[in-house]
Amino acid sequence: MxxxxxxxxxxxxxxxxxxxxxxxxxxxxxxxxxxxxxxxxxxxxxxxxxxxxxxxxxxxxxxxxxxxxxxxxxxxxxxxxxxxxxxxxxxxxxxxxxxxxxxxxxxxxxxxxxxxxxxxxxxxxxxxxxxxxxxxxxxxxxxxxxxxxxxxxxxxxxxxxxxxxxxxTFQEETECDLFGEQVVLCGGILELMETAFQVLIEKGQTPEMAFFECCYEAKLILDVWMKEGPQGLSKKISPTAFFGGLTRGRRLIDENTREKMRVMFDEIRSGHFSAEWKAEAQAGFPTLEKRLQEQSQSELQKTYDRLKGTW
Ligand SMILES: NC(=O)c1ccc[n+]([C@@H]2O[C@H](COP(=O)([O-])OP(=O)(O)OC[C@H]3O[C@@H](n4cnc5c(N)ncnc54)[C@H](OP(=O)(O)O)[C@@H]3O)[C@@H](O)[C@H]2O)c1
Structure with missing residues (x-):
């Protein structure tokens, strides 16, 4: 029908x-x-x-x-x-x-x-x-x-x-979706941006400079990556950025990081993550509440609020 x-x-x-x-x-x-x-x-x-x-x-x-x-x-x-x-x-x-x-x-x-x-x-x-x-x-x-x-x-x-x-399949969609949001979209990228922002401030840089460098430009570079592809981006950025990114990026995302990603995938497949998430919900979402509280006080949030509307 x-x-x-x-x-x-x-x-x-x-x-x-x-x-x-x-x-x-x-x-x-x-x-x-x-x-x-x-x-x-x-x-x-x-x-x-x-x-x-x-x-x-x-x-x-x-x-x-x-x-x-x-x-x-x-x-x-x-x-x-x-x-x-x-x-x-x-x-x-x-x-x-x-x-x-x-x-x-x-x-x-x-x-x-x-x-x-x-x-x-x-x-x-x-x-x-x-x-x-x-x-x-x-x-x-x-x-x-x-x-x-x-x-x-x-x-x-x-x-x-x-x-x-x-x-x-239902299994593949579920595993890929959870893995992607945890490791890249809502976990990896966001933690990377915030940690890099905090380290620059620790080293005496201003929050404004740190924000534009580590957060604002993240979106711009991903837009170029989507349009031009991995190699297209490598050819578009300066040789200094290409060399620095390649040599330092691989020190940051190393075999240990890869191993942690495998463990995270296994936690999804085994049901460990979904059990943890169910327990969080049954307890009234304390981890999520705590994070929202932290964020409202964070330097990154305050900097974002000050700068929003300037781009
Ligand atoms: N968020 C996204 O963009 C997105 C993207 C891809 C896939 N998904 C998937 O889409 C599905 C729906 O997610 P969503 O983000 O659209 O959900 P959502 O925005 O949280 O919407 C939930 C709806 O369910 C109702 N609801 C909540 N608790 C209920 C309960 N105990 N009994 C009856 N109704 C209840 C809510 O009612 P009230 O309006 O009364 O609160 C609301 O209308 C999920 O499978 C999710 O994984 C979501």
Missing amino acids: HLNQRKIAVLGYGNQGRAHALNLRDSGCQVIVGARPGKGFELAQRDGFTPLPIEEAAQASQVILFLLPDLIIPEVYSQLSPLFSEGQRDIGFCHGYAYHLGGIEKFPKTGYFLVGPKGAGVVLRETFQNGKSLPGVFAIVSPRKETRELALAYAKAVGISEKTLIET
């Missing part, structure tokens, strides 16, 4: 949920938003949807998208599971975490799919509104081949480019 002929429940109206629901609707799909009372529910109403309680939305649909926080999905999934245990519905996710690491029961007659855009919800929506699409990934676990057609049609309708839609 064509995607437009099936009712799609988008459960959760947050970062991804809102973008998926709006893009699907603009692509001609029948979308039912499922949300708890509160912020997302009200926003969905303002966007012209008639949101329903989560269970009612799921009941009324043939395709159910879990666009809720990853640690919440298993709980909601288990409440709804009588609805899909017999395989009458297809179940979708935009990240493999809950499916792969969340301990949810998998029903052999049910079709599961993952469609993950490479970008935050606001970027997905803005790109779609500009008539463009984002790269993305998809994965299928299903006894029926229609689930594959459904996932491909869903990806297109939500704004993912057919040319850059990569097929993966």
